[in-house]
Amino acid sequence: MMFTPSIEFPTTIVHHTVKAVLFDMDGTLIDSSPAVAAAWKLLRDTGYDFLDLDHILKSAHGYRTIDALRKWCKIDDEELLKREVVRFENAILSNAQAKAGSGGGIIALPGVSQLLDDIEASTVSEHGQGWSVCTSSTHFYASKALPAAGLRIPNVFVTAESVTHGKPAPDPYLLGAKLNNVSPFDCIVVEDAPTGIRSGKASGALVLATCTSHTRDSLERESPDFLVPNLSYVKASRNLDGSVSLAIAQPADRKETASTPDDTPLHTPALSRVPSATDMFKKIHSAVATPREPGTEIDDYGARGVKAMGGF
Numbered sequence: 001m002m003f004t005p006s007i008e009f010p011t012t013i014v015h016h017t018v019k020a021v022l023f024d025m026d027g028t029l030i031d032s033s034p035a036v037a038a039a040w041k042l043l044r045d046t047g048y049d050f051l052d053l054d055h056i057l058k059s060a061h062g063y064r065t066i067d068a069l070r071k072w073c074k075i076d077d078e079e080l081l082k083r084e085v086v087r088f089e090n091a092i093l094s095n096a097q098a099k100a101g102s103g104g105g106i107i108a109l110p111g112v113s114q115l116l117d118d119i120e121a122s123t124v125s126e127h128g129q130g131w132s133v134c135t136s137s138t139h140f141y142a143s144k145a146l147p148a149a150g151l152r153i154p155n156v157f158v159t160a161e162s163v164t165h166g167k168p169a170p171d172p173y174l175l176g177a178k179l180n181n182v183s184p185f186d187c188i189v190v191e192d193a194p195t196g197i198r199s200g201k202a203s204g205a206l207v208l209a210t211c212t213s214h215t216r217d218s219l220e221r222e223s224p225d226f227l228v229p230n231l232s233y234v235k236a237s238r239n240l241d242g243s244v245s246l247a248i249a250q251p252a253d254r255k256e257t258a259s260t261p262d263d264t265p266l267h268t269p270a271l272s273r274v275p276s277a278t279d280m281f282k283k284i285h286s287a288v289a290t291p292r293e294p295g296t297e298i299d300d301y302g303a304r305g306v307k308a309m310g311g312f
Helices: 033-045 053-059 065-072 078-102 112-120 122-127 139-148 171-179 194-203 216-220 277-282
Strands: 011-018 020-023 131-134 187-191 206-210 226-228 234-238 244-251
Touching (some): 011 187, 020 171, 033 053, 065 078, 078 139, 112 131, 171 194, 187 194, 194 206, 216 226
Parallel strands (some): 020 131, 020 187, 187 206, 206 226
Antiparallel strands (some): 011 244, 234 244
C-alpha cells in the first residue's frame, strides 16, 4: 500500500496490520465540542454554579457522562445522576442541531469517512466491518451523534452502558475486541484523549493517538504507539483474510515508545506496561504484557490490579 501524505512537516510512514480497529468516538471520529461546551454551561447555569468550565473542558473529555457528572457536579444521588445524564446529552444534541447551519453542529473529523470506507471494503464483507466504536457516550447519544455527522453505526458498538467500568479502565476495549472475536493484541485503538489512551494501552492493544482535541505534548506523555495530527494521515486497505493494513504518517521526530520498566512508578493512573511498537513487531505474542482484567488499573505507585472505582 503506497501512501504519500500531503503535509507540511517531515513524516515517517509506519505500516502495521491488525484484525480490528477500535475507535473512540467524540474527538476521534466526530467533533461535537461547541455543543458539549454549551451543555456544560447549561449545567453551570442551572444548579451547578461552582463548575469551572475551563478546567472541565480540558479534563473531562474521554470520561463517561455519568462518571464526569458524578465527579465534577458532585452528584451522589444515583437517580438524580441518571436524570442529569439525560439532560446533559439532550442538551448536546439540541445545541448541535440548532448550530448545525453555522458550523457548530456535530461533524466528521478530517479523513474519517474515507478511512472507514477503506477499512470496511465491501469486497471482503464476509469478514465483518473491520472497525468498531468503543465510546464513553451513552447508546442514546452515540446512536444519534454518528448519523448527525454523516457516519454509520458499526455492528460492534460499545457504549457507556456496555461496561461496568469506563475509561481509563480497559473494559471498553477489552469488550470491543471480544465482540470482534479477536485478541486485544491483534487490535489497534484510535484515541484522542489521555484517558482513552490509558484505557487502550491497559487492554493490551496498540494505540494510535490523534491530536484532534489535545496537544501533542499531552498525548505523548501517555506513550501512544503511534501519533498523527488527524485521521487524514492514516490510510487503510482490507486484505483477503479480513485483516486491515494501515499506513500511518506520523511526525518523523517521534522517539521510539519505550516500554515501562516494572520498577518505575507510573505518572498516570492506568498506564499499561505493554511493550513498544517495535517490540511488538519483533515478537508479537512472545513478550506481551497480559491485558488488564476488566475494571482494574495500575495506581500511581505502580501497584497492579487496583480495582477501578465507580467514579473516577
